[in-house]
Amino acid sequence: MTTLDPAIAGRLKRNPDGLVPAVVQQHDTGEVLMLGWMDDEALARTLTTGRATYWSRSRQEYWLKGETSGHVQWVKEVRLDCDGDTIxxxxxxxxxxxxxxxxxxxxxxxxxxxxxxxxxxxx
Known part of the structure; x- marks a missing residue:
């Protein structure tokens, strides 16, 4: 288990399931690719590994993007919105x-x- 920095965790506004929506964008074109969901663990993994990790609401497990498909998301930047309720x-x-x-x-x-x-x- 990876621990999310308490300073970041304290700024997050989670839904009742403990999740925050994550809008995913191509870094160089601005193209919006997808919407995923992150909890503290998924965000911590994303920040520490440089690969996008999400919480799968349907499978109820962590999902390392590209692990099975090869369609990897290499993380270039992660931001929190002004309200702390969207990544x-x-x-x-x-x-x-x-x-x-x-x-x-x-x-x-x-x-x-x-x-x-x-x-x-x-x-």
Whole structure:
């Protein structure tokens, strides 16, 4: 078990399950890759190893990104937002970030944007 620095742990605002959302972004392009969840242990592992580690809510276990797929996230920077309730992890993504094989978890379902008409055009 890795211990999170108490100064960092004291700033985190966790949900009732003890988790904080982690927005993951490609460090050099700003592309948003995915959203993961971290508890103190996952964040401590991420900070000490330089590889992104998350808590899998579905499997109820730690998930070292790329351990089975080879799609590793090399951590370049970790930030905490102004409220302490969201972590930003800037990474160098190797391969796909999404479990579906897409580059990002936001590639498949455009709800609104340049390629889709706005509310006025839809009536």
């Amino acid at each position: 930003l992890v800037k990474v160098d993504q190797v391969g796909a970030a999404c479990h579906t094989g897409d580059r990002t978890c936001f590639d498949a379902d455009l709800l609104s944007g340049a390629d889709r008409p706005g509310p006025d055009a839809r009536g």
